[in-house]
Amino acid sequence: MSYWFTIASLTGINVLLAYSVYASFMSGQVSIGQVAFFGVGAYVGASLTVLGGFDLASAVMAGGFAGAAASLFVGVPTLRLKGYHFTIATVAFAEAMRVVLHNLKYGRPRSSGNVGDQWLGPDGATGFRHISYLNDHSISTGQYAVIVWLIVAVVVVAFFLVERSRIARILRTIEEDEVVARSIGVPVARYKVAAFACGGFIAGISGALYAHLLTFISGNDFIIHLSTIALAYVVIGGGQTMWGPLIGAIIFTVLPETLRPIREFRIELFGLLIILVMLFRPAGMISAAMVRRWGVALTSKAGAKPPRKAP
Amino acid sequence: MLLTAVEGLAYGGLYALLGLGFFLTYGVLRRIDLAYGTVVMTSVYLGAMMVGGLGLPWVGVLALTLVVGIPLSLLVAYLAFVLVRQDARFSMAATLGIWMVLEELMLQSPGRGRGQAIVNPLQDLSWWPWGLQIRIDHMVILGLALAVAGLLTRFLTRSRTGLAIRVSAYDASVAALLGISHARMMVLATVIASAVGCVAGWSFAMAQSGIDLHFGMWATVKGLVILVLGGTQSIALIVTAAIGLGVAERVGSELIGSGYRDLVGYGLILALLAVEPFLRPGETRFGDSR
Numbered sequence: 001m002s003y004w005f006t007i008a009s010l011t012g013i014n015v016l017l018a019y020s021v022y023a024s025f026m027s028g029q030v031s032i033g034q035v036a037f038f039g040v041g042a043y044v045g046a047s048l049t050v051l052g053g054f055d056l057a058s059a060v061m062a063g064g065f066a067g068a069a070a071s072l073f074v075g076v077p078t079l080r081l082k083g084y085h086f087t088i089a090t091v092a093f094a095e096a097m098r099v100v101l102h103n104l105k106y107g108r109p110r111s112s113g114n115v116g117d118q119w120l121g122p123d124g125a126t127g128f129r130h131i132s133y134l135n136d137h138s139i140s141t142g143q144y145a146v147i148v149w150l151i152v153a154v155v156v157v158a159f160f161l162v163e164r165s166r167i168a169r170i171l172r173t174i175e176e177d178e179v180v181a182r183s184i185g186v187p188v189a190r191y192k193v194a195a196f197a198c199g200g201f202i203a204g205i206s207g208a209l210y211a212h213l214l215t216f217i218s219g220n221d222f223i224i225h226l227s228t229i230a231l232a233y234v235v236i237g238g239g240q241t242m243w244g245p246l247i248g249a250i251i252f253t254v255l256p257e258t259l260r261p262i263r264e265f266r267i268e269l270f271g272l273l274i275i276l277v278m279l280f281r282p283a284g285m286i287s288a289a290m291v292r293r294w295g296v297a298l299t300s301k302a303g304a305k306p307p308r309k310a311p
Numbered sequence: 312m313l314l315t316a317v318e319g320l321a322y323g324g325l326y327a328l329l330g331l332g333f334f335l336t337y338g339v340l341r342r343i344d345l346a347y348g349t350v351v352m353t354s355v356y357l358g359a360m361m362v363g364g365l366g367l368p369w370v371g372v373l374a375l376t377l378v379v380g381i382p383l384s385l386l387v388a389y390l391a392f393v394l395v396r397q398d399a400r401f402s403m404a405a406t407l408g409i410w411m412v413l414e415e416l417m418l419q420s421p422g423r424g425r426g427q428a429i430v431n432p433l434q435d436l437s438w439w440p441w442g443l444q445i446r447i448d449h450m451v452i453l454g455l456a457l458a459v460a461g462l463l464t465r466f467l468t469r470s471r472t473g474l475a476i477r478v479s480a481y482d483a484s485v486a487a488l489l490g491i492s493h494a495r496m497m498v499l500a501t502v503i504a505s506a507v508g509c510v511a512g513w514s515f516a517m518a519q520s521g522i523d524l525h526f527g528m529w530a531t532v533k534g535l536v537i538l539v540l541g542g543t544q545s546i547a548l549i550v551t552a553a554i555g556l557g558v559a560e561r562v563g564s565e566l567i568g569s570g571y572r573d574l575v576g577y578g579l580i581l582a583l584l585a586v587e588p589f590l591r592p593g594e595t596r597f598g599d600s601r
Contacts, residue, residue, distance in 0.1 A: 030400055077585030087343070087403070088535045089584045095532050096577035103571060224528060228407050235404045267415040274408030279394055282401045 005141035009213050011253040012148035016206035017226075018233035018245035019155055020067075023199035025239050026168065027192045028175035032227045033074060033090025036097035037067035037203035038210070039222035043101060043122060045208025046217065049133040051107055051121055056133055060151075060208040067204020068197045070097070075196040080189050094224050102219025127218025131211050148209055155202060159242040171195060232270050236277050238284025241291045248285065314443050315561045321449030323557025325518065327456035328511035329530055330537035330553040331463060331546065335504035338543030339467070340480050340497065343399060346387050346409040348530030350505070351512035353413045354380030355522050358513070359427035360420070369430040372516075376509045384505030385498065410527070417524055426523040429516045452514045456550065459507060464546045466503075476500045536576045539583060 020034045045063030048054040054062070070093075078089040107121015110130070122128040134144055162168050173181045174188055182188050211217050230249075237248020256266040277284060332351070336344050358375035361367070367375075391405035418424035433448035467473040479486035479496035486493050512530065516522035541552030556576055564572035 028400075030403065074581065077581075085539070085584055088539055089581060091532060091535055092539075092577045092580040092584075096574055096581065099571060099573050099577070103568075224532070225411075228411065231404070231407065232411075235407075264419075265415070267411050271408040271411030271413075271415065274411070275390060275405050278401045278405040278408065279390070282395070282397055 002141045005145045006213065007254065007257050008145040009141065009148045009209070011250055012145070012152045013206045013210050013213070014230070014233065014253045015152050015246055015249040016155060016202050016209070017230040018237070018249040019159060019242075020199040020201075020203035020206065021227075021230045021234045022159070022239065022242070022245040023202065024192070024196045025234055026171040026175065027195045028178075029079065029192060029196065030087050030231070031090045031196065031199065032087060032224060032231065033094040033097075034199065034203045034230055035222050035224060035227040036074075036090075036094040037070050037200040038207035038226065039097055039101050039217075039219070040070045041067040041204030041207030042211035042217050042222070043104065043128065043207075044204070046128055046131045046211040047106075047121065049212070050128075050131055056137075056139075056147075056212065059133075059212075060205055063208025063211075064201045064205040067207060068201035070204075071197050071200025072193065075193050075200070079192045079196060090227075091224065094222075094227055098219050098222050098224075100219075101222055104219070125218070127216060127220075128211070129216050131215045131217070133212050134215075144213065148213075151205065151209070156242070156246060163242045167191075229267075229270060232274050234284075236270075236273050236284060238286040240283050240288035241286055243291060244284050244286045312562065312565060315565045316558050317443055317445055318449075319558035319561030320554060321446065321453055321518075321557070322561060323554030324449065324453030324456040325511065325515050326533060326537055326553035326557050327550045328452070328459060328507065328514055329534050330541060330549045331456070331459055332504050332508035332511055333534035333538045334541075334543060334546060334549045335463075335500060335507060337538055339477060340500050340504065342388070342392055343403040344387065344391070344406050345403060345531060346391070346406040346413065347504075347508060348532075348534060349410045349413045349527035350380060350383050350387055351508040351530055352522065352524065352527030353417055354383060354509050355429075355512040355516050355526070356417055356422065356427055356524070357420075359429050359516065359522055360422045362429075363427060364421075369432055369517075372429055373510070373513045376513050377506060380509040380512075381502055381505045384501055384508075388497070388501045410531075414524060414527055424524050426521045428521045429513075429519075431517045431520050434520065446518075448518055452518060455510070455514065456553075459510070460546050460550045463503075463507070467546075472496075472499065533576070536580045539580045 017034060017038060020037065021031060024031050041063035044066040045059040048059040048062055049056060052059075074089060074093040078086050101122075103124055104122040105124045107119055107123070110118045110120045112118075119126075120130060133139075134141075139147075170181065170186055170191055173184075173186065174191060178188055214221075233248035233252060234245045235248075236252065237246065238244025252266075252270060256263045256269075262269060281287075283289075333347065336342050336347055354376045355372070357379050358372045361375050362369070362371040365371075387406065387409050391402045391409060395401050395405045431448060433446075433451065436447040438445045438447060438450070465473075467477060475486070475489075475491045476496045476499060478489065479491050479493045480500065483493040486496065512522075512526070515526070515530075537549060537553045537556060540556060541549035556579070559579065560572050560575045563575035567574075
């Protein structure tokens, strides 16, 4: 059962990562750098519990803020640029951050431990070991899965509310045509940066949760492939509605676990699905029109009067 | 330090070849092709694997790389830029999918993703001016990059076909009005971009005496860095940026440690992107970003 609770936690973390991509995707920006904010969140969150003695909630929040700060660092100067400069900048930032995390060394010696394993904190290429908060505080994998999914629920509700607000309409207008958005007085850069920072915050939170779940992280965990997979969740699930990233991340995390024989081909399956979706259903599995139809069907069903019986 | 700078110059030659392929794809064809590096890696990897398996001479790797790489590039272009064309983001996402599929297929190929050795006939040849060791193969690659850059510049600016490719990439309807076949020009440009990429990949693999799966992502990221540094307006700027990057990386790694070598390029790209709007408001070195 512990295995499935771990899968449940990983699914929740992937859902968060997908929403971090979706936040800027709403305004038409494609970020391949979410893994950098994920990594920053992971290192900050783990450092706070392991070295600073912080509680998990504070560490996860701090991871989120660190992710948001990193996203502002790259987003503020580059989101004003036209075309795909932004995407390229996020690629460069992700790779730069991987190099930094791979070489990072700080912390203190451990009082116990085998030879070569006596460092508490990130130890360069060896990675960051002994993130043992869950074990030290007797938090079971089941309890951790509940914590992760509570955070996922908060994020899903937040996106549900945002999607029905003026903010979402503005972001979608920016996505459709920036010039039109600017002509009606929308501060385009501010909205794009804010959306990107929200994405960075969510990625940072998911990174901190990931570090505590795995108990060991290293710079090589945060390669650009993770970003591309997160983008795949959004693209396959559907980038027009907030349900897309949720469905995409759940299906493509759980499916390879349930169908063991295809697990080895998970990445091919992802890649193939992206190509097929882009060819035949660019809006993704769940489109905005589909959600509208479901909404209409649900409200009409709820509001419909029972048919009168013939006298 | 001087030796390091000279080494950097040689790497600059490799980067220049890579940058030229990216220049054609992003600058001329205006495609955001994230699978470019992976297609090059796949071609060189399969070429090296087949040559190793069949016991062919070392030039066989280049021939097989081109035989695999050009049709593969055309397939990618057809899938991601002809069949998917509603939105540039969708095309980019499709190339992302192709990148994933190709890389995983190589991982499950008979080579199982392990590094493939490539014979470098010039490996042990060096030139020793003023006590500095300069590898002949590095100089050959630098010369090759400069020659390809010169030929491409001449082709794109002086020849009728080159001009037709540029017009066609800029506006297909204008090209049609001028009697230019847009589809044919795009195929030709894709073939040239792919051939340059294959030569770059092969040169790099030969200089390193082998290739592994990391090359695909490395080439894509490095190519993007060169493209941002050099812009998409001029081949001369691409070559200058590539050589500058090679030297800066080598000298940088000497100063801040080899572990942080790649940070030089990424730091440059971020710094440049950050200051660009202030330097030339309303204008980017990428030109029209349609």
